[in-house]
Amino acid sequence: MAILSVKGVNKRFGGLQALGDVNLDVEENTCHAIIGPNGAGKSTLLNVLVGKLIPDSGSVVFDGQSVLGRKPHQINQMGISRVFQTPEIFGDLTVIENMLIPCFAKRDGSFRMHAIESVRDEGDMIAKAESMLDEVNMLDKTDMLASSMSRGDKRRLEMAMCLVQEPRLLLLDEPTAGMARADTENTIQLLKDIRTSRGITMAIIEHDMNVVFSLAERITVLAQGTPLVEDTPDNIKGHPKVREAYLGEAQV
Amino acid sequence: MTDQTTQTPVSTPARAKPAKGGFLGLTSNDSTLLMIIFGLLIFAPFILNPFPEGSAMAQFNAGYPDLMQRFVIFGIFAIGFNILFGLTGYLSFGHAAFLGVGSYAAIWSMKLVTLNVIPAIIMAIIVAGAFSWVVGKISLRRSGIYFSILTLAFAQMSYALAYSVLTPITGGETGLQIKNTDNPLFGSLNPGEIGRANFFGLEMGNSYMLEIGNWVFTFNLGYYIAAVAMLVAFYLSIRIFRSPFGIMLRAVKSNQQRMNYTGLEPKRYTLWAFVISGMFAGLAGGLMVAMDTQVGPERMFWTASGEVVIMTILGGAGTLMGPVLGAGFIKYLENIVSKINKDILHQWFAFLPDGFEDLMVTLVYPFVGKGWHLTMGILFMLVVIFLPGGLVEGGKRIAGLFTRKKTADKES
Structure with a gap:
């Protein structure tokens, strides 16, 4: 079909x-x-x-x-997720934060006012993000600033950000x-x-x-x-x- | 911004041990930060009054209620502004309008409802929040410089309207004060008595003077109410910085395109950041009225909006401490350095031979007194050029030098 x-x-x-x-x-x-x-x-x-x-x-x-x-x-x-010609990622954020954003978007929809909750308490989301990073062999880069990575790694990250949304x-x-x-x-x-x-x-x-x-x-x-x-x-x-x-x- | 304080510490069971020693849902680092602010606020009357009365340095004392209140109120204003500008990167040039609107709301609450400051402050927050929603909704149709110009236009419009057609509500040029004809709904004023702002019966102006030797320390109720408000504001700001919402706001600054294609609405997140910072501004405006029961439209003038921008950038946009430091710095310059006159300078340099004394006074004079703007301008330029991360970055670099020295010592 x-x-x-x-x-x-x-x-x-x-x-x-x-x-x-x-x-x-x-x-x-x-x-x-x-x-x-x-x-x-x-x-x-x-x-x-x-x-x-x-x-x-x-x-x-x-x-x-x-x-x-x-x-x-x-x-x-x-x-529908999209991967761009030049990787579009959140350069000012760390790799794990980059991964958490699509996780939140998938769970909470296009907007949610979760301003008082702490990110540290989002154990499920962090685990999900990390297992995805593991799948693309980037677990060692979790705390790196996204903009400081090589082009190839940025591409991997962007891919992972799309895929984690299933x-x-x-x-x-x-x-x-x-x-x-x-x-x-x-x-x-x-x-x-x-x-x-x-x-x-x-x-x-x-x-x-x-x-x-x-x-x-x-x-x-x-x-x-x-x-x-x-x-x-x-x-x-x-x-x-x-x-x-x-x-x-x-x-x- | 690569600054550590902007990054959300994400600790996971797998990699790092969960942070210990924190309270109120904060990591230990953030708890320390909150405790520092708490300590500064509580002991401000001591910290800001280090010089004994009557000494040559006494004019550097800033521990009088009026100024301490201003430190704290502008601190709140800047903390709120930083949530918008520091996180999303949207530079509002009209935040003074929300401060002004909050002030008007507070004074009307006092004139009509009750002289208790708490309802007045709550009214200020609500009205400023509603107004910022409208302004934000319209201004956020554009980004970058056009957004800034739109917010500036709104603020100047509010200022001009408060001066002219809105005179029945704003009191026009003379502004609004509490008069002996005001008779609030809840309250027992004798006819003709001018009401005073109070906190459940305790007057804002109440002060306790503590004299130790030549030192005089003033503990003022109004200041401590403002200090509690700032502590709450600072705590909320930490929570927002560390929340999923905070990450979204930084994502807005970083890449809106990616946000859109990740199923998120960057504009809606920005709007709520705008409203939250507008509410902080309203809180500051309400507190101003609580401390000193009068409002004038000049509070909304564009220079007032510019001031909070400068405070935030000077201290360090996007950092937690930055806005507080920036607000303190500028208010100190404005109120203390501006009071230094030629006579005081002559006193300072009296130990030099006559010719040198005059020379020194001539050299220093342009930077003090009315010249404090020059000092601030130079300071601001130096910070923007050499410390893009503001005073916070400067502090970190200095701290970095010391730790490097220490480790070097250990190694050698």
Whole structure:
């Protein structure tokens, strides 16, 4: 069953048709990659999914409910978490505090006036945060200031912050963009581990073909705002239309 | 801010031993901090009066009720301001408006209901809280400099209105005082008697003088009521800093985008920080009226809003002690350094040969008396440039030097 279903979505910016009649189904418990050349509309589509942009027409249904018109924080509370191109974390806070925030958000909703309670008394939340940090091998960095970590660690932390919320769908926006080779490999491994251990549904936007083909189970190719083809990675590799639109310039 | 006091100590059974020795739900460090404030407040009449009466240094004594009350009231004001500015980073330039509104609410409570200060202070907190909710709701539609400008506009508007069209409520230019025509609902005043603020019958002005040798120490009821209020305010501020809500406020400062995509509403958290700090300002305004039963619109002038910003930054924004230190520092300069005149300077430098004496007086004079603003300005610049963490950071660096020396001694 499709957990996320995009139907007939159109989005125009002035004279530019950024998305034209996009149809896309993300099946539960798969990793679905969306690829395409620059300007294909990948980021626009992602911004529609998280509530940052509202499409001109069409529908986006997540788990039986429309996400259109909802704000980003409401969409997150529905169970969609997002990982950004450059890691978005709370740089002025320690790693454990970074982890506690999504824990509180998951338990208390989008706002709660817990101003007198002490964080130290939140034993359950701290334990949950620490076990998640353990899972991404960051338990030794608990009291570090988040901004003082390496890019790769920031990415891990951001991932952990999303995962600790146990999202139904994890959206990844070029998670390895601008990363060194070793960090890219680490990130791929991390994502693979998460896929197998948690069976989490992922939708990933990516430029790096290496990342796409080692993770994705379904691939949608976007070109000029329209899905060109959707298939398994093996079939995509050899697809003549895809080669023409996109892969012709890249070595696969 | 990488300052230790802003970070929530999270101790977990797995890694660290739970903090011991604390009370009232605080860690031992925070309890110590609270005890220090408690001690300072209780013994302020002694601490601030170190010089005997009639001595050359007596003008440095600050232990008289009027000034001690001001220390404490502005301390509360700055503690509250710091909850907004120190944690969320939203710089309000109109907090004096909440102090003023609180003052007006308090004096009306005294004029109409009762001369007891407690209901007046409670009224001040409620009215200031409600007003700050409205101002915050509108101002928080923008952030950064635009937010600051909006709050400034609101405060100046309140000031101008209090002066003009709101005269029936605010008394306009003359302000409001308790008059012999006021007859509060609860109270037994003789006709024509001017009511005095009291705490369940005890008058605010009540003082006990303790004379030891040449020293005179004054224990004033009004001061101690304000001191209790500040102790409570400081305690609440610690609790807020260490709470999940406090983490959220620091998250607002750090990354609102991430908050949104984590399912949180940064604006709502900021609004409540704004309201809480507005209520602290209202408490300060109410206490001002309790100590001295009169209000004028100049209390809401923009320089008053600027003063609390300077206090907080000077002491150390985002730290617990900073605002208290900053408020104390500035009020001391304003009230003590400003009183030093040429004659006093001549007395000080009398031991020097005549020419040198005049030279020294000429050199020092611009920085004292009416020139105290210059001293404060220079001090503020030095702190902002060399100690971005404020006086608290300065204290830590000095403490750091000593501990380093100690460890070096041990090693050698």
